[in-house]
Amino acid sequence: MVRARGLIVLTTAALVAFACGGTTGGGGSKGTIKIGSDLPVCTIGGQATANGVQFAVNQKNAAGGVEGYTIAYQSFDDCRQGAYNADAGVDNVRKMLDDKAFLGMIGPYNSAVAKAEIPIAAPQHFTMISPANTNPCLTKDIAGCSYHPQDLRAGNQNNYWRVVTTDDYQGPAMATYAYKTLGIKNVGILDDSTVFGVGIAGSFEAQFKSLGGTVAKHSEYKKEQTSDFKSILLGFKNAGALGVYVGGTDDQNICIPRKQMKDIGWAVPFMGGDGIETSDCIDQASGNEPNIYATSAGADATQVDGAKQAIADFRKAFTGPNDFGGYTMQAYDAANALMAAIGRAVKNANGMPSREQVRAEFAKTTGFKGVIGTYDFDQNGDTSLKIVSIYIVNGGLSDQAIKDSTGVCGSKTKNACFVWKTQFDFAKPA
Amino acid sequence: MSLPDFGFYVLCATAVVLLAAQAVIHPTEFVQVFIFGLTQGSIYALVALGYTMVYGIIELINFAHGDVFTLGAYVGSGILGFFAISESGFTTVNLIALLLVFPAVMLIMGGINVAIERVAYRPLRNAPRLAPLITAIGMSFFLEGVMFLWRGPATVHFPDILPKTATTIAGVFFGFKDIFVVVVAAILVALLAVFINRTKLGKAMRATAQDRDAAQLMGIDINRTIAATFFIGALLAGAGGMIWGLYYNTVYYQLGFRSGLIAFTAAVFGGIGNIPGAAVGGLVIGLIAAFSDSYIGSKWTQVVVFGILIGVLVFRPTGLLGMRVPEK
Numbered sequence: 187m188v189r190a191r192g193l194i195v196l197t198t199a200a201l202v203a204f205a206c207g208g209t210t211g212g213g214g215s216k217g218t219i220k221i222g223s224d225l226p227v228c229t230i231g232g233q234a235t236a237n238g239v240q241f242a243v244n245q246k247n248a249a250g251g252v253e254g255y256t257i258a259y260q261s262f263d264d265c266r267q268g269a270y271n272a273d274a275g276v277d278n279v280r281k282m283l284d285d286k287a288f289l290g291m292i293g294p295y296n297s298a299v300a301k302a303e304i305p306i307a308a309p310q311h312f313t314m315i316s317p318a319n320t321n322p323c324l325t326k327d328i329a330g331c332s333y334h335p336q337d338l339r340a341g342n343q344n345n346y347w348r349v350v351t352t353d354d355y356q357g358p359a360m361a362t363y364a365y366k367t368l369g370i371k372n373v374g375i376l377d378d379s380t381v382f383g384v385g386i387a388g389s390f391e392a393q394f395k396s397l398g399g400t401v402a403k404h405s406e407y408k409k410e411q412t413s414d415f416k417s418i419l420l421g422f423k424n425a426g427a428l429g430v431y432v433g434g435t436d437d438q439n440i441c442i443p444r445k446q447m448k449d450i451g452w453a454v455p456f457m458g459g460d461g462i463e464t465s466d467c468i469d470q471a472s473g474n475e476p477n478i479y480a481t482s483a484g485a486d487a488t489q490v491d492g493a494k495q496a497i498a499d500f501r502k503a504f505t506g507p508n509d510f511g512g513y514t515m516q517a518y519d520a521a522n523a524l525m526a527a528i529g530r531a532v533k534n535a536n537g538m539p540s541r542e543q544v545r546a547e548f549a550k551t552t553g554f555k556g557v558i559g560t561y562d563f564d565q566n567g568d569t570s571l572k573i574v575s576i577y578i579v580n581g582g583l584s585d586q587a588i589k590d591s592t593g594v595c596g597s598k599t600k601n602a603c604f605v606w607k608t609q610f611d612f613a614k615p616a
Numbered sequence: 617m618s619l620p621d622f623g624f625y626v627l628c629a630t631a632v633v634l635l636a637a638q639a640v641i642h643p644t645e646f647v648q649v650f651i652f653g654l655t656q657g658s659i660y661a662l663v664a665l666g667y668t669m670v671y672g673i674i675e676l677i678n679f680a681h682g683d684v685f686t687l688g689a690y691v692g693s694g695i696l697g698f699f700a701i702s703e704s705g706f707t708t709v710n711l712i713a714l715l716l717v718f719p720a721v722m723l724i725m726g727g728i729n730v731a732i733e734r735v736a737y738r739p740l741r742n743a744p745r746l747a748p749l750i751t752a753i754g755m756s757f758f759l760e761g762v763m764f765l766w767r768g769p770a771t772v773h774f775p776d777i778l779p780k781t782a783t784t785i786a787g788v789f790f791g792f793k794d795i796f797v798v799v800v801a802a803i804l805v806a807l808l809a810v811f812i813n814r815t816k817l818g819k820a821m822r823a824t825a826q827d828r829d830a831a832q833l834m835g836i837d838i839n840r841t842i843a844a845t846f847f848i849g850a851l852l853a854g855a856g857g858m859i860w861g862l863y864y865n866t867v868y869y870q871l872g873f874r875s876g877l878i879a880f881t882a883a884v885f886g887g888i889g890n891i892p893g894a895a896v897g898g899l900v901i902g903l904i905a906a907f908s909d910s911y912i913g914s915k916w917t918q919v920v921v922f923g924i925l926i927g928v929l930v931f932r933p934t935g936l937l938g939m940r941v942p943e944k
Contacts, residue, residue, distance in 0.1 A: 228769060229769075229770075265769075267764070267769065268764060268768065268769020268770070268869075269769060379915070405913060405914050405915070406914060406915050407914045407915070408915075408918075410870075410873070410874050411874065411917065411918045412909075412914060412917070413864065413871070413874070413875075414652065414656050414864075414905070414906070414909075416652045416906075417649050417652050417653075417905075417906045417907075417909035417910040417914075418909050418910075418914050420645065420648055420649065420652070420910060421909075421910055424642075424645055436770075436771075437769070437770075439771060439866075439868070442771070442864075442866055445864075445865060445866065446864075449791070449793070450648075450789055451782060451784065451789040466770045466771060469770070469771060469773050469866075470771050470866055472773055472776060472865045472866060473703070473776055473865065598773040
């Protein structure tokens with residue numbers, strides 16, 4: 187069903203794009219500029235993110251478009267077999283590059299997809315703004331990366347920016363929270379053997395150890411090989427762990443161990459990155475949902491005063507229970523920042539700008555006022571907003587609490603939801 | 617004693633000594649991990665039986681079998697949705713639902729597997745060996761596709777309807793579920809053994825496995841016998857799917873590929889075509905996986921399982937209990 191809904195929205199988006207294209211002639215608009223998004227819209231999180239772009243574009247068009255141009259938005263799906271796929275992403279970027287009207291894109295959602303797409307988009311000066319990529323290697327040349335940002339861009343000027351901060355902050359934020367606030371001094375770490383999972387688990391481990399914590403054991407698994415985690419968990423427990431940190435994503439079954447912790451009678455907190463801050467994770471935890479802690483690289487828009495109005499407006503336009511997600515407002519800000527750059531480029535070019543002009547304008551972005559905060563970007567493409575949020579799953583919530591909840595809820599266990607707990611701002615000196 | 621036999625016994629002895637050492641040093645952990653392995657292995661055993669029975673009778677590696685197992689869990693989860701079951705405690709409704717749905721899923725999967733045989737394998741019975749192998753792979757993808765379209769890519773919740781009673785005895789934690797898995801699997805395997813050895817149809821199966829043409833000359837309806845083999849294999853796969861769901865409470869559409877591979881390995885491990893062999897093979901692989909996860913490290917588990925498989929097959933090419941395939 188998730189996939190089917192994605193297709194429907196995709197079709198709707200295409201229809202909207204078509205309709206906009208159709209009205210431009212009659213409305214006296216100068217023409218149509220297309221922006222795309224490349225997101226795994228077969229997943230709830232991906233679709234909720236695409237909704238943010240759609241919302242920003244709808245608002246902009248309703249207010250007269252960008253410097254007289256109508257923005258047509260097309261949502262591309264980078265899912266294959268129900269999970270994000272880098273090849274599908276590359277395919278989508280090629281489709282956008284083949285159409286001269288596309289001047290930029292929002293996405294991708296997954297860092298592994300960005301790694302494959304940047305080398306395709308960079309030589310064409312195609313602006314990419316990710317609302318959700320958190321792998322530091324995409325922008326920073328740091329130890330532990332298997333690739334370098336300059337290689338991805340192959341000598342071209344930077345064409346990639348992101349509005350969220352990086353995993354090298356996500357892991358440390360949870361490590362600090364676990365050690366200092368929860369008082370957990372010994373953890374077991376489990377990663378799912380993916381680029382994302384290994385990266386975030388490593389950054390957690392480094393920070394946790396530097397604070398003085400002990401890592402009882404660091405294990406890894408592969409989705410296609412492990413479905414019974416009880417032996418691994420018992421190993422953690424016997425080694426004295428008082429918490430479990432997982433590096434991974436729900437599509438790799440990262441939250442099934444949470445359920446199995448109950449099966450071995452082990453009740454300690456279960457922590458992870460944004461890959462577990464999902465409905466599917468709550469479903470996988472099946473009966474053991476409470477006390478799952480997750481970080482999210484980026485602010486919780488619902489906790490930011492500046493975003494309250496935009497969210498209220500969004501909820502009026504998108505009324506489904508899963509339409510709003512952890513990256514919807516990030517996508518909204520990203521889309522608005524991109525359209526602002528397009529607007530400046532249109533002004534400078536006094537007409538339809540080139541992709542390079544849009545890229546160059548985006549690179550000059552300073553003090554962009556989004557709903558989450560004011561964004562500056564460094565030359566690598568990283569944002570000055572270095573906020574990491576921490577969520578916890580609470581079970582047995584009342585209907586009102588669910589309605590007010592900022593995080594996602596389970597699709598099976600509807601009264602277990604992620605609830606915002608606190609945030610770390612790494613931009614401010616500690 | 618021949619050299620291969622010697623090698624095999626050395627291998628077994630080493631494993632036993634290493635495990636015994638662990639058992640002495642950390643007895644509670646050893647028993648706990650043993651229980652994990654036993655429950656996992658019981659499910660693998662049920663699935664492995666289907667592989668081995670089909671291979672024994674028509675020498676086909678039925679790649680779709682793992683997906684029949686997964687589909688069993690999907691169907692079970694779907695049907696249970698119609699009952700007013702409680703996931704917070706064990707109610708009478710839960711018991712009734714369990715008693716109705718468990719055999720129903722087994723029968724449905726049996727029916728589906730017979731249909732698969734009729735459509736994808738029977739027309740190719742006299743075709744070159746590779747042809748039905750490819751249709752088997754095709755069926756596997758087809759079933760995965762059906763599950764994908766039905767419930768989507770995410771993990772599917774299977775209702776948690778068994779009693780949640782759990783207890784700790786001498787530091788070892790186990791629950792009703794663990795006992796349920798092992799006992800139900802053992803009962804099913806015992807029933808199968810009685811069926812194969814004591815009934816007329818079982819005898820017909822053994823005869824068909826030994827020599828299809830001769831069996832036919834003796835008046836055995838080959839088509840019916842082979843269909844029955846697929847039916848019974850899928851009964852066990854369906855039961856395996858139900859047990860998996862009840863135990864783990866989560867299924868996903870690609871589960872069959874991995875479980876199927878492990879179960880197939882178990883069948884070869886025990887001696888393909890050999891029914892007790894498949895049951896033993898399943899249990900042994902479950903135990904190896906659990907011990908490896910615990911003592912060596914989860915990233916090595918697959919390496920360990922297949923390393924041991926290579927070792928066993930090199931020294932004992934017919935598997936642990938010996939192969940029982942048609943003598944020609």
